Amino acid sequence: MEQADGLPLPVPSTALFTDHYELTMLQAALRAGTAHRRSVFEVFTRRLPEGRRYGVVAGTGRVLDAVENYRFTPPMLDHLREQQVVDEPTLDWLAGHRFSGDISGYPEGEVYFPGSPVLRVEGSFAECVLLETVILSVLNHDSAVAAAASRMAAAAAGRPLVEMGARRTHELAAVAASRAAYVGGFDATSNLAAGFRYGIPTVGTSAHAFTLLHDSERDAFSAQVDSLGTGTTLLVDTYDVTEAVRLAVEVAGPGLGSVRIDSGDLLLVAHRVRQQLDELGARDTRIVVTSDLDEYAIASLAAAPVDSYGVGTQLVTGSGHPTCSMVYKLVARASGDAPDAPLHPVAKKSLGGKLSVGGVKWAARRRDANGEAEAEVVGTGPVPPELAEHRLGVELIRRGRTVGREPLAAARDRHRRAREGLPLSAAQLSRGEPVLPTERRGSP
Structure with missing residues (x-):
């Protein structure tokens, strides 16, 4: 190896x-x-x-x-x-x-x-x-x-996919799953061991805990942008999504890289967030969705203004x-x-x-x-x-x-x-x- x-x-x-x-x-x-x-x-x-x-x-x-x-x-x-x-x-x-x-x-x-x-x-x-x-x-x-990943990649129709299921399986199985998902069509993983062993691109920014750590959502966004730059991905569903999107663009500017949505009616929320981002001048800011996705959920979002998907549990367990x-x-x-x-x-x-x-x-x-x-x-x-x-x-x-x-x-x-x-x-x-x-x- x-x-x-x-x-x-x-x-x-x-x-x-x-x-x-x-x-x-x-x-x-x-x-x-x-x-x-x-x-x-x-x-x-x-x-x-x-x-x-x-x-x-x-x-x-x-x-x-x-x-x-x-x-x-x-x-x-x-x-x-x-x-x-x-x-x-x-x-x-x-x-x-x-x-x-x-x-x-x-x-x-x-x-x-x-x-x-x-x-x-x-x-x-x-x-x-x-x-x-x-x-x-x-x-x-x-x-x-890999078979589950392949079905999800087909449903995504070219939109990037990130494997993020390490916490949903055995720690060694997680590394093997990252590798298999990459073979099946995923583009990156959150698992650093998989990146180290197999050269798979790794990505990740912050979780809800980072927002909750700070006295306000503004403070959390400011800290993340100050550390990781305006191209980072800000998680906008800790409290109120509409207010979080407004704060995200205000803090990072219209060059904000991405926002991530991890809960709610993803189809509806994605459309609302896209409209709001465009109105705020952040037309190039991407939308990343997570939250217990599988190939069926990904297919249901085909018409949504979603730029990439993060998938965990259903992927590393073979989607059933x-x-x-x-x-x-x-x-x-x-x-x-x-x-x-x-x-x-x-x-x-x-x-x-x-x-x-x-x-x-x-x-x-x-x-x-x-x-x-x-x-x-x-x-x-x-x-x-x-x-x-x-x-x-x-x-x-x-x-x-x-x-x-x-x-x-x-x-x-x-x-x-x-x-x-x-x-x-x-x-x-x-x-x-x-x-x-x-x-x-x-x-x-």
């Missing part, structure tokens, strides 16, 4: 970000002699959250960090020994473990659909099975936030869908223990709709004559020539070495292009089916 200036950040080991049974499976496989059998796992989701038209892949860069830092330290091994989680031969294996396999998948920011092979992990069963929980925890959280229900399933294994043994498709066939499709898969997005996406094609075996140039997977880790790391801005730009390449109905907020059907080719 790197911070914004390119210097490495110390990252703690991710080895215990896992479930107990991953290690007990490892122990049993080591004893049975099958732990080193070549295996292929895939991450996918059987369905999108209800009403969603597409998913967004986010967290790929954090997955690379997690794999690079998957190391069992001496204190961790001591803990596993004290708790008798696994036996000594397994602890010896863990002590020297380093992932040496291959990982590929959809590049970060790409959209996905039911059945899309979002990530493929290939190596020995032992090294692949250990990564299940940490990979799913990253992708399920980050992709859920805090997970994507991604799963990590073994889809192929070697038919024997020899290094060159051919892969054999395997699949879960349990009841209740929790089936999986065996075989190592490729994915491509078929487009029509106008270049608009019309289907997600997922298959096994040879890729049809007409789809060869439209494949979606990229190499991320090769023989244990990261080869697919990229700047966060690249993922953000990719998502914008991917969303623009979908049918117009992808931007609809009404409930509906995935905007692209998933077609299967050559699956057993």
Whole structure:
């Protein structure tokens, strides 16, 4: 992991970000002699959250960090020994473990659909099975936030969006949410840790407490303008909005940067504030709105004179869908223990709709004559020539070495292009089916 200036950040080991049974499976496989059998796992989701038209892949860069830092330290091994989680031969294996396999998948920011092979992990069963929980925890959280962010960005129609949900989630999840929101189309964050780690622009000025601290609203505005300049954003709904707007322009002058509205009927108040600002000569002063916004509230403000939005709770909780229900399933294994043994498709066939499709898969997005996406094609075996140039997977880790790391801005730009390449109905907020059907080719 790197911070914004390119210097490495110390990252703690991710080895215990896992479930107990991953290690007990490892122990049993080591004893049975099958732990080193070549295996292929895939991450996918059987369905999108209800009403969603597409998913967004986010967290790929954090997955690379997690794999690079998957190391069992001496204190961790001591803990596993004290708790008798696994036996000594397994602890010896863990002590020297380093992932040496291959990982590929959809590049970060790409959209996905039911059945899309979002990530493929290939190596020995032992090294692949250990990564299940940490990979799913990253992708399920980050992709859920990015999908919510994408819907909000579509509703905002080009107006800037600020992520400000740090106080509504776990402190570490808040940083991951800021990153995912940026991939999904947000422009800035209030979270300084996210700015430090990932180079995301940070913004912020003052809360109601700052106004309440002072003897009068005028004193509070004067103090803020004196410190931050006339381009600052003044919060105008602590007491009376009309009086606050008058004071704000009087203190800062017509060059006041912005006013922020955090309560009330935002549509009505925004129109009144815009009219008042114009009458006071502050025609270039922007209006920022906050207050429990989601994609529906943002869409309802499309006709309002609003210049930007700040979103917190609904964004960092996935706007009602805090997970994507991604799963990590073994889809192929070697038919024997020899290094060159051919892969054999395997699949879960349990009841209740929790089936999986065996075989190592490729994915491509078929487009029509106008270049608009019309289907997600997922298959096994040879890729049809007409789809060869439209494949979606990229190499991320090769023989244990990261080869697919990229700047966060690249993922953000990719998502914008991917969303623009979908049918117009992808931007609809009404409930509906995935905007692209998933077609299967050559699956057993």
